[in-house]
Amino acid sequence: MEHREKIRRRFRYGSSTIWSGALVMLLLVGSCKEIYNLPEEKDFISENINYQSKILEPVLGRTSLLGNISTDNSTLPLTFEIVNPRYGDGRPVTDLFQTREVWVWDAAYDGLETSLEEIEAKRHLEERPLFEVRESGQFIMWAASTNELIEPRPTDSSNLVQDIRFFDLKITNTGGEVLLKDFQVIPWRERPYEPSTDINPYTGEVAPDPLDPENPNKRDYIRPWLRNVIGESTDLSLRSDDEKKDVVVYIRPFEGGSGKNLRFVFLDKEGNPMNPDLFNETKWDQLVHGFNMVKTDEYVQYDVAYPIPLVNINTRFTNGSNAKVEFSYSRKGFGGNLTTAAFGLDFRIFEPGDWEIVFHFRGDNPKFEDE
Structure with a gap:
């Protein structure tokens, strides 16, 4: 004890x-x-904070996230501020900071929404500057930007310093301040859809043929993918590439819609509409994230929300950044075996309105008859 x-x-x-x-x-x-x-303990801010590139080249008319930052172990959060916006000749830049209404998401879009109303309930319009820096340090050019609001790069592809918009970026935390100088904004003019191989990115006019660019009678096209599509008169596989364009695509506005329509049209080699029912294996109800499908003997149409796709995530209608559509049909080949053919397009449409995607079989019509 x-x-x-x-x-x-x-x-x-x-x-x-x-x-x-x-x-x-x-x-x-x-x-x-x-x-x-x-002294009191302060945050660390590195003098080596930098961006992968200081040249920002957004395409007007679409929401673009730009700039990859390296904070070099600086203490987060950081505060970012665009300062001293100017042209190369010293004139002040103001057009980038005009405010317009843009779509901002309140709830996550997942591609499972069952109506336009359900989609629209997840977002709202908000007044924002056309160009700004986010809390993450990324820059954003909003889709409300247009050729009229922000003058794009010159059509002659010149890159004169007096035409370039410059700005500096002030980065701060309680540990101090870093000033990154001479960012450049060199916007491309609007291209309302992708693929946009049919558009000259400098002028916005028709793109020349890549194999004969000086020939005014030739042009480039949007090209679909093709699988086992056989020509009716040639019995050869149809192609769509630089050398041979049996099938091409037009993405273009049409009149008479509701302002929220997307239409699919198929033209034969004479330019006449083909009945969508010919593509008898197509899953029309799973083609796009659209509603109130209307199918006639000349087109298939949906009510949709723009842009398409609405966000860059994988859903049954997308492969991430692009919407995807596939049209297929079957017929009996030699020996009575069932043969399936398909064609389609990965695409984006940025500008709201009534749009049609037209597949034109220019070289030969597809073969639908059994052998």
Whole structure:
């Protein structure tokens, strides 16, 4: 018993010694701060903060996220501010900061929405500058930007310094400030859809034929993918590439819609509409994230929300950044075996309205008859 009591006393006295020592250390630290006027601990901000590139080349008319930042272990959060916006000749830049209404999401879009109303309930219009820097340090050019609001790069592809918009970026936290100078904004003119191989990106006019660019009678086209599509008169596989364009695609507005329509049209080699029912294996109800399908003998149409796709995620209608459509049909080949052919397009449409995607079989009609 006496031995246990000694241990208890020793532990009690030892604990008192430890607490006394800790208190002394705290008093010493406080005294040192007062005596030597030590600064409060601050965040770290690196002088080596930088971006992968300071040249920003957004396409007007679509929401673009730009700029990859390296914070070099700086303490987060950081605050970003665009300062000293100017042209290369010193004139102030103001057009980038005009405010317009843009779509902002309130809830996550997942591609499972069952109506336009359900989609629209997840987002709202908000007044924002056309170009701004986000809390993450990324820059954003909103889809409300247009050729009329922000003048794009010159049509002659010149890159004169007086035409370039410059700005500096002030980055701060409690540890200090870093100023990154001479970012450049060199916007491309609007291209309301992708693929846009049929559009000259400098002028917005028809793109020349890549194999004969000086010939005014030739042009480039949007090209679909094709699988096992056989020509009616040639019995050869149809192609769509630089050398041979048996099938091409037009993405173009049409009149008479509701302002929220997307239509699919198929033309034969004479330019006449083909009945969509010919593509008898197509899953029309799963083609796009659209509603109220209307199918006639000349087209198939849906009510849709723009842009298409609405966000860059994988859904049954997309492959991430693009919407995807596939049209297929079957027929009996030699020996009575069922043969399936398909064609389609990965695409995006940025501008709201009534749009049709037209597949034109220019070289030969597809073969639907059994062997």
